[in-house]
Amino acid sequence: MKAYLTCLAGLLISIIVALSFGSSGISLLEVSQHLLLNMNGGAIASQTELSSIIMFEIRLPRILVAGITGASLAAAGVVSQGLFRNTLASPSILGTTSGGSLVAASMFFYGSAFDHWYTLPIGAFLGAATATYILFLISKRFFGLQIQSLLLAGFALNALLGACTSFVISLMLEDQQKAASVMHWMLGGFAARGMEHFYMVLPTFLIGIFLATNITHKLDILALGEEKAQTLNVNMKVLWHISIVCIALLVGGSVAVAGAIPFVGLVVPHMTRLVFGPKHRNLLWLSAINGASLILLMDLLARTLMAPKEIEVGVLISLFGAPFFIWLLLSYKEGVRN
Amino acid sequence: MKNFLLEIEKLNLIKDSISILENISIKPLSNSLVALIGPNGSGKTSLLRSIAQIETYSGIVKMAGTATSTFSQAQFSKIISWTPSSFQLPFSYSVLDIVLMGRFPTHNGRPQKIDIDKSLEALEQMDILDFKDRHVTTLSSGELQKTMIAQALASDAQVILMDEPCANLDIAASMKLLKSLKSTVLQNRAVLFSIHDINLAQRFADSMICLSKGRVVAQGLPKDLLSQELVLEVFGTNSDWLQNKLGEDQFVFY
Numbered sequence: 001m002k003a004y005l006t007c008l009a010g011l012l013i014s015i016i017v018a019l020s021f022g023s024s025g026i027s028l029l030e031v032s033q034h035l036l037l038n039m040n041g042g043a044i045a046s047q048t049e050l051s052s053i054i055m056f057e058i059r060l061p062r063i064l065v066a067g068i069t070g071a072s073l074a075a076a077g078v079v080s081q082g083l084f085r086n087t088l089a090s091p092s093i094l095g096t097t098s099g100g101s102l103v104a105a106s107m108f109f110y111g112s113a114f115d116h117w118y119t120l121p122i123g124a125f126l127g128a129a130t131a132t133y134i135l136f137l138i139s140k141r142f143f144g145l146q147i148q149s150l151l152l153a154g155f156a157l158n159a160l161l162g163a164c165t166s167f168v169i170s171l172m173l174e175d176q177q178k179a180a181s182v183m184h185w186m187l188g189g190f191a192a193r194g195m196e197h198f199y200m201v202l203p204t205f206l207i208g209i210f211l212a213t214n215i216t217h218k219l220d221i222l223a224l225g226e227e228k229a230q231t232l233n234v235n236m237k238v239l240w241h242i243s244i245v246c247i248a249l250l251v252g253g254s255v256a257v258a259g260a261i262p263f264v265g266l267v268v269p270h271m272t273r274l275v276f277g278p279k280h281r282n283l284l285w286l287s288a289i290n291g292a293s294l295i296l297l298m299d300l301l302a303r304t305l306m307a308p309k310e311i312e313v314g315v316l317i318s319l320f321g322a323p324f325f326i327w328l329l330l331s332y333k334e335g336v337r338n
Numbered sequence: 339m340k341n342f343l344l345e346i347e348k349l350n351l352i353k354d355s356i357s358i359l360e361n362i363s364i365k366p367l368s369n370s371l372v373a374l375i376g377p378n379g380s381g382k383t384s385l386l387r388s389i390a391q392i393e394t395y396s397g398i399v400k401m402a403g404t405a406t407s408t409f410s411q412a413q414f415s416k417i418i419s420w421t422p423s424s425f426q427l428p429f430s431y432s433v434l435d436i437v438l439m440g441r442f443p444t445h446n447g448r449p450q451k452i453d454i455d456k457s458l459e460a461l462e463q464m465d466i467l468d469f470k471d472r473h474v475t476t477l478s479s480g481e482l483q484k485t486m487i488a489q490a491l492a493s494d495a496q497v498i499l500m501d502e503p504c505a506n507l508d509i510a511a512s513m514k515l516l517k518s519l520k521s522t523v524l525q526n527r528a529v530l531f532s533i534h535d536i537n538l539a540q541r542f543a544d545s546m547i548c549l550s551k552g553r554v555v556a557q558g559l560p561k562d563l564l565s566q567e568l569v570l571e572v573f574g575t576n577s578d579w580l581q582n583k584l585g586e587d588q589f590v591f592y
């Protein structure tokens with residue numbers, strides 16, 4: 001309970017700070033007043049109407065999209081790490097994100113990305129699911145899910161899917177508008193994201209986290225090893241399939257609205273596990289909350305560091321996430337016992 | 339009348355066209371402590387894995403008179419427990435959490451008081467109750483081994499399979515473990531474990547099964563089974579029975 005209160009307090013602070021800062025400065029006092037007035041249905045003075053519009057019609061939808069994306073990616077990271085029994089397994093390293101990106105980029109190319117609000121999430125989900133299945137089958141069939149092979153296979157798959165995505169983008173270069181929009185999307189960010197994007201990612205998040213919640217206790221048992229889990233009444237085939245659908249839904253939805261944002265699924269579950277322990281039920285929800293907080297703060301930095309210019313969140317997170325990954329890789333040996 | 343818990347008839351295991359276990363039949367085991375001995379590569383681990391349904395074999399394994407192939411996974415997991423010889427735990431669960439996992443087929447992720455009580459009891463039996471809140475990643479190999487054995491003991495399984503439970507334990511801890519297992523079988527349980535230390539095995543086991551090249555070459559009481567001829571044939575080592583100062587028989591190699 002204490003853990004949830006701590007993380008929720010962190011999220012609340014992140015939301016208030018994210019609402020307050022931007023190219024147009026609104027004080028924390030104003031934010032609190034607006035929130036209270038809104039809750040009580042009170043009238044807003046005309047002089048503060050503009051800041052109210054900025055907060056609730058521009059920043060709030062963006063915060064909602066960023067928050068749910070961070071929660072999705074972190075939750076997907078928890079399931080990936082539980083399924084592959086490894087703290088280094090995350091959607092961006094396993095190729096899941098690249099799979100979603102390739103299909104999404106192809107949809108931009110064919111102009112079908114915005115045919116309907118759900119085409120992009122479904123496409124990204126299918127790409128993410130296919131990539132994860134391929135990696136899982138390769139690793140399991142040939143290498144028995146050993147970490148070195150998993151990382152190498154993930155690296156190879158990422159390179160292949162990345163090359164395919166670059167090829168698709170190169171086909172769009174002549175159409176400058178198309179190329180600019182796909183590049184912008186690929187870098188991962190929340191500029192100009194509104195409520196429609198929130199509604200786009202909400203179903204994949206809800207279904208994904210619902211499925212994930214139902215397999216958390218089995219992921220705990222899987223930590224004992226696949227064979228041991230099997231003798232403890234865990235149906236491995238069912239668990240693999242549900243986990244992969246779960247990861248793909250969570251990653252697919254976030255890729256559809258925010259592009260390829262790396263490392264959240266790696267960093268957040270790892271840090272949350274260090275502080276609050278490895279039990280997957282708590283880890284899933286606490287990581288989702290912390291993932292939302294992290295992305296909100298990163299998005300805030302992205303908006304304000306070079307204001308009025310924006311840095312793409314994906315780029316910013318890579319700058320922090322890549323050194324973290326190297327540190328994790330170096331300390332990996334200490335975390336594993338034989 | 340004895341309640342037979344485990345029977346095996348004509349069990350064969352072939353992997354990659356290589357015969358690993360050949361025509362294994364063992365006399366019905368009741369609530370007893372049974373040691374599985376044999377040189378490296380004789381099929382001890384494969385036999386335990388086959389009984390635990392990790393390997394796909396041909397033949398019949400019966401538990402309490404019923405073929406295990408007719409059990410659902412849920413039923414099977416409640417009556418059998420399998421502990422491998424080595425473990426790789428990726429996450430830092432507490433010792434109590436790990437032991438509670440042994441009762442997963444019963445509590446299905448929602449442990450009740452009885453699950454916690456039985457887990458604590460098993461930890462006490464293994465002399466590691468003080469460690470219950472420690473993270474498993476901070477344990478020595480021997481302590482981890484004890485934790486995994488406690489996990490098996492905490493379960494409600496009637497048949498407990500253990501692959502080299504003494505592998506990481508010192509001699510005092512090994513003796514204590516085998517004494518504990520001996521008391522466990524009094525609760526209408528059969529424990530089948532593989533072991534390399536024949537002397538320890540003969541001292542504590544109610545009966546022994548000797549494997550060589552994937553076949554059962556002998557099964558019976560330790561005193562009857564262990565002969566100079568058998569040990570020379572199976573292990574290629576000279577041996578003899580000697581008496582220690584307490585007047586107990588001990589099997590020695592030279």
